[in-house]
Amino acid sequence: MTSWQIVRVVAGAFILLSLALGIPGSPVFMSSWWLAFTAFVGINLLQSGITKWCLMESILRKLGARPGC
Template identity: 75%
Template structure:
């Protein structure tokens, strides 16, 4: 699995989890403040789309996770 796939899996998981914790209709609702975390993850995805830089991707590459190859 490549680093960018892992980044997308992390982002998707964090967004869904923070929505589940922040939306009042959810069975695991905790606080609407969790929606700020959803916005944070979305802003980071937007930023990485423009700058092509992602901290999690850099960390994964340093840990030895392979980068996506251009075939």
């Protein structure tokens, strides 16, 4: 997998997990504050789309992940 694919997989997993933990009807509900984490991930995706720079992708490349197209 390339670095941009890893970023998107991790972001998607974080969003789904935080929704599961933050929505009161969920069987694994913990606290509505988990929805703030969902917003944080969304804001970071928006920022990286506008600026074309993502900290996580930079870190993954330094750790040896292949750069994407």
